[in-house]
Amino acid sequence: MSDLPAVSVVLPTLNEQGYLRDCLDSLLAQDYPSIREIVVVDGGSTDQTREIAADAGSLVRVVDNPRVTAAAAMNVGVQAAACDLVVRADAHTLYATDYVRRSVEALQASGADWVGGRMNPVGTTSFGRAVAAVTSSPVGVGPGRFHYATQAQDVETVYLGVFDRRIVAEVGGYDETELQWAAEDQELNYRLRRHGRRIRFDPQIRSWYFPRQQPRRLWDQYFNYGVCKASTLKKHRTLPYWRPLVPAAMVAGSAGWMALHLLRRRPLTAALPVVGYAGAAGIVAVRLAGDPGVAPHRAFAALGICHWAYGLGFWSGVLRILRGRPFDSRPGGHR
């Protein structure tokens, strides 16, 4: 155990009062003896986030993030970290007591450059449980294998993860300016892979993530994810992987079909894509409702929101590119 290297945990925050205490407790309970510090990088919280972090003990250090965003927070945190080995954390997540240890062990054992574990979504409301079921399913969330894979493997991107900060510096750090906010992790992983770095997924690295628990918030989140993809497309003239475009194609195809048939005054035929989608989503929703506490109608709603919001978000981002408008690097439409 003493051979294990020292790590810094970097935790971006912005008004995380409701989650931070439990998150920090789970990080402080790690069985890894060489956690040097937990760097809370705060983007100017107006709630009790900073006080909670300050109360959490001497291992926790609060650093200001004047540029507010998560991408900036990671750049600030990686710079401020005392150790080269950095664990990227998230305040909406709780960590198994062996999270850091298994992450470092997997990093060393696999020879990969970035290792992360499975994102286990936890619903805390009836709708949240449906969201958790949908976002644990390949049908619900696309190619991010950290949502559902059960075997260790090299992947395109992971949730959070542990890495040597020097590789981040190699590729210029997290992108704070060109991307839509929330696109930073996947885009960085994409650049790393283009530089020949390996990203590794290991299901034994366990954490629990609290996804959006309300339909409106889920819609906003997935719409933004769609915009994120467009911003990545604009930056790289390509996408790390193309399967996320399935919802975008579904939106475009449905809109085209409907417009065509409405123009020909065939309303029933025009409704076919929606009816077809509803049928397919209904079957998936019933299967997802096999999880205890997941109601099929809520799973159906969550599935529809994830797909349609994502697809519409992507086209909204494309429209933004065509109009020459910049993407929002901060939530709330502020650059």
Added chain:
Amino acid sequence: MPVPRPDRMGEYSRKGVELLLRLVEQAPEHRRARRLVAGADLPAASGPRVLFLCPRDWAEHVQYQAMIGQALRLRGADVHFLTCGGGLEICDRANTYEAPPMPCRMCRCYVESSLRAHGFAPRPLRSFDGTWSDEPWAELDRVSVADLRAVRAEGVDLGAAVDIPVQWFLCAADLAGDPLAGVTMRRFLRSGRSIARALARALDELRPDTVVLLSGLFLFEAIAWAMCEQRSIDVVTYERAFLKETLVFSRDRPAGFYDFSAEWAHQRRPLEPGEDAELDTYLAARHQGQAFDQFWTFREHEVERSTGRLVTLFTNLTWDTAVIGRDCAFPDIRSWLVAVVEAFGERPEHRLVIRVHPSELHLPGKITRDSLEAYLDERFPTLPSNVTIIRSADTTSSYPLMDASDVGLVYTSTTGLELALSGTPVIVAGDTHYRGKGFTIDVETPEGFLAALDAALADPSPLRPDVVRAREYAHYFFFRAPVAAPLVSEPLPGLARITTTSLEDVRPGRNAAIDRICDGILDGAPFARS
């Protein structure tokens, strides 16, 4: 999604229709209650003031309380009802598979309409507190999960009061590794603070002589219990007993513990012939799965006998109130399980069969989230070769296994009492209701447990229980301590029927069970039959 059972479609339909009827206040019990009151001559209140706390739409409890309220009213009591009023962030009306948000609209509607149908004027708790459920409690977010149990508010140990409700809600007792623990506990504390605040005002305004509570262990009731204690208000609690449509009542301690130690000390007596037969009939019914909702089939477990003893261990649900806080020989039920498995690893000549409680998996809508079966699998990837687990998914009856056992091990499971009744030595590790009654081997320490186990394995004969004493206790527990439900039946779980057409049937001297309940509440008379 659970697949609806074809053989229960009639039941589902009936429940669905009744739920709709409840929304328009036309359920059978609504109509019957209105009819009762319409023809009744109710005296003016001149006696003690009795306050019922009736916050949830658990139909049978609403009707139990309403009928007891009617009987008390006919004895001159001044009867009041406090309901919830809805709008709390969380409560134990539902569990983590169903909520939040809570089904408040439907719940409140049934409770209040039922009590109004009985002619009472229910007062919602939310009407006593203008900030009901709305006031933020930012300080809670700074408290770690481990310290939430020590939170106090409104003069009440709220953390302790919500402990059992949180575990019950989460269907889990091991909250240390549960990602839902913090968020759920804080929600319960916020709701609990609203309840405490409103209850304080309600108790100060209504000044009851006696408060009647269900169980005494649930969210509203645990808080009410603590507040009544502070104000020296007499509290009576009740809970459903083991026999269908019977209740147990208790004063000064939660009825949910089924603890009759004080009464048993002076109620013990030899059984009369009729009582012997009554007990035998009931035990036979349990043996055949006819005494409760059964979900298992009856065939014998194929247990591999060795030359040594066959020992069976029966687990509990970890989040059952029969287990929470009932530790004595071990810190918790998990430590006990580990100690037992390790002990048998060192005693390979004997055989241990662990029967995991089938309700871990089969309790409708309440699948256990911290299963002891999963814990055993994780803790012992390879079990000692002489240890067998009968898993919760196995719906084979446990009774043939009990019959074949040389020794039984329980934490607090009622199977321990049944083992003793069949003459099998039972080592009890937890603080169950039949502990210390003279027919079980009650251990106080891990070392004491191992010593008792070794003695039983060496020769169980001298440790055989005093079956006569066990039968006396069992008869008291199953038959004499409980009281028949007050003219309310439960045709299906969740449905309630009032079984009388006239309030004359609850007047003094007309129904022995109701007289016992009323005398117990009003005069402090014993609830149990002697």
